[in-house]
Amino acid sequence: MARILIVDDSPTEMFKLTGMLEKHGHEVLKAENGADGVALARQEKPDAVLMDIVMPGLNGFQATRQLTKDAETSHIPVIIVTTKDQETDMVWAARQGAKDYITKPVDEQKLILTLKNVLAKVATK
Secondary structure (H helix, E strand, O other), X not given: OOEEEEEXXXXXXXXXXXXXXXXXXXXXXXXXXHHHHHHXXXXXXXXXXXXXXXXXOOOHHHHHHHHHHOOOOOOXXXXXXXXXXXHHHHHHHHHHOOOEEEEOOOOHHHHHHHHHHHHHHHHOO
């Protein structure tokens, strides 16, 4: 299956997302903040990134922008996974280059379906 990078500063969310992804056969890479997430994405070239927004230092919007504007990582789809559920946040995420947006608490079926759809779009390019 796919290699997915989770960027989230919450150990609880990291544990939950990892469990959901591994249950469906995905390999999981982990970063606890935006800067580490960007560095790991550049190094490992995952198939997709699940990005939290609210993190210390480089936030998820900034990290997403760096990944989607960098020729080295622009092909990697970023899915925002956050508690922020305002329309303005969703619009801003899309402007930063995010391919989709999921609010926490994460529904496992929605996560897997969203990931499948985003990866299918990448495969057809």
